[in-house]
Amino acid sequence: MEQNNTDKPVRHSQKKFFHRKKFCRFCTDSNLKIDYKYPAVLNNFVTERGKIMPRRITGNCARHQRELAVAIKRARAIAIMPFVAAENK
Secondary structure, eight states: OEEOTTSOEEOOOOOOOOOOOOOOHHHHOTTOOOOTTOHHHHGGGBOTTSOBOOHHHHOOOHHHHHHHHHHHHHHHHTTSSOSSOOOOO
């Protein structure tokens, strides 16, 4: 920050971001189930590198995030989902 003649710091204008409230998809939609046999649903919660997305990013509640992690790990173990993404060479 810069100083002016009155020795008070000069603040530059800061952009304020609007943060929308995240919600758990599984709590709001009772038809959506967490199951290791549905990789299409599970792929929404995995990064392109193959990592499980954290709760603060996805907005899931703690209960459903735990169920989701177990389902992804089961799907990986029986080769429905990859552990890591394939590299493009």
